[in-house]
Amino acid sequence: DAGVIQSPRHEVTEMGQEVTLRCKPISGHDYLFWYRQTMMRGLELLIYFNNNVPIDDSGMPEDRFSAKMPNASFSTLKIQPSEPRDSAVYFCASSLKNGDTQYFGPGTRLTVL
């Protein structure tokens, strides 16, 4: 079975531009998570969904960030407008049930110039 799929793998953009990151969870998994990894803050949870419904978005840094899950096989994380401090690796993960192992995608390395 395919793992979590993320696209793009690398994104370089200029400050002020809109960025959209995409994620396809493992088929059959009910939970989807977005994490951000930086040197300063480590790995931090941004938001997670259960059955396509956002459950906890308390980690979303500010209104410039938004996430959607229109169906069970697709989610997006959007940053508008992007800023240099948003540069990080963004991971998507999915799990079968609450508390189960989260399997991570390969990540998207975002650079905002």
Next chain:
Amino acid sequence: AQKVTQAQTEISVVEKEDVTLDCVYETRDTTYYLFWYKQPPSGELVFLIRRNSFDEQNEISGRYSWNFQKSTSSFNFTITASQVVDSAVYFCALSAGGTSYGKLTFGQGTILTVHP
């Protein structure tokens, strides 16, 4: 609130040495889950083990072993006869809090370098 502390920022060993990575966690919940993930230089996060709070049995998987002690709130990870391919960043993580089990709290990670 949940917290995970990995006090060792970096560890350097020579191949074939045994190495133990420490993890101490804090939670007020009686039901929780502990994890270890590996992040090799290629950047992906690879799941290694999941343990629930009611199972204190130590686990061994090949060269890897885990020691879970609730009395000291620790979940340490030992690699026996380390190899160069073990070089990576290792993260300990905690999931707790009833309906918030989905929230993984990660430690800061331990960078392990195994020299030939």
